[in-house]
Amino acid sequence: MENKGFKKRFKENMEIMGGFVNKHLYQNIIMLGLIVLFEIIFIIYWLLSVHRYSITNVIYLSSYIFLLIISIIGIIFLILSKINKLSNFNLAILLHIYTFLLMVWGTTITLLDLRSNGSVVVHLTISMVLGGILVVSPVFYTFTTLSSLITIFIFNFINHYSFFDGASVYLNLGVFFIMVIFMSFRHYNVRLKDAKISEYLRKISYTDHLTGLGNETAYFEETDKINKILEHEDLKYAIVVMDVNNVKTTNDTFGHRFGCHLIVSCGKLLPTIFKTSRLFHVGGDEFIAIVIGEDYNNLGDILNEFDQKLRYSTIQFEEHDLIFSVARGYGIAKPKMTYKEVFQLADDRMYENKKEVKKQYNLIIRER
Helix, strand or coil: CHHHHHHHHHHHHHHHHHHHHHHCHHHHHHHHHHHHHHHHHHHHHHHHHCCCCCHHHHHHHHHHHHHHHHHHHHHHHHHHHHCCCCCHHHHHHHHHHHHHHHHHHHHHHHHHHHHCCCCHHHHHHHHHHHHHHHHHHHHHCCCCCHHHHHHHHHHHHHHHHCCCCHHHHHHHHHHHHHHHHHHHHHHHHHHHHHHHHHHHHHHHHHECCCCCCECHHHHHHHHHHHHHHHCCCCCCCEEEEEEEECHHHHHHHHCHHHHHHHHHHHHHHHHHHCCCCEEEECCCCEEEEEECHHHHHCHHHHHHHHHHHHCCEEEEECCEEEEEEEEEEEEECCCCCCHHHHHHHHHHHHHHHHHHHHHHHCCCCCCC
16 A cells, blocks of 8 residues: 555656646756757867867767767657647656766766866866756756755865865765765755645646536636647547536525535546546536547447436435436547537537436426
């Protein structure tokens, strides 16, 4: 159980961190672009300035080429996230790997400085390392932080001005790793807390307070995303439009608390039927499901289950038996269909379903 709980928290944290980066995607791409530009300029300078290709110099050059490559890959990851080809979870994992590789790079450069701290080019390299980490720290909010910048600065200061000669190498190396590990994890926790606060604010902005499903704002944002994707390619999705019957009659007979109970009950039952779909309460007694993933492949079974659970039943609330009935209609997207056309098809079928329910159970259904 503890292992499952850890995995769940880990996945949630990665989703939050990925979403936090995704919110500032353009700024992140620009910052990474600046790093790539810096690396290209420095590599050119290095090739023009260094005339003796010793093992140390080749390692220096290789490390900068390595950073250039992983930075370009980082930009690709961000672009894939922008076009919805990469989930927030995977984005966070890949960026963690990126920052780990960046720390390996910084460590390599620093260790090389331990071997030849009298070289002007090496001092310039260290300055570039410090500048690079300062630039990248606002991007990924994880292990590469301002604390790492301070750590490397202190590390090199001790190295250049130490009176311990050979012993200073081991002393500085120990100080470097201890401080980086301690300060990076501390900063990581601070950033994660900020990200969770940001995610909480986003959640309450996009969550319907009555049902816990997505609200109208979340729905329109989702439809905007779908419409943008449909401009370039077709999607496999369906729409189910739902309307809770008899709410007005229940409100008039028992009071609004009873009508709200019908809506809340519907909000609780829908996630048990639609497992991979996006669910929204868009106001009043209306619900919408954007059906994707496994739900899309099993839509027929889902609609049958929906009818069994929600077509007509009675529920008890404060010693009163309330009629609980939900009408539904669906539309399956076909090539070249717009979202509006799919929705209209689902909405028309929902009102046809309402008429059937009214005829079968003699319910009072408001007109369209």
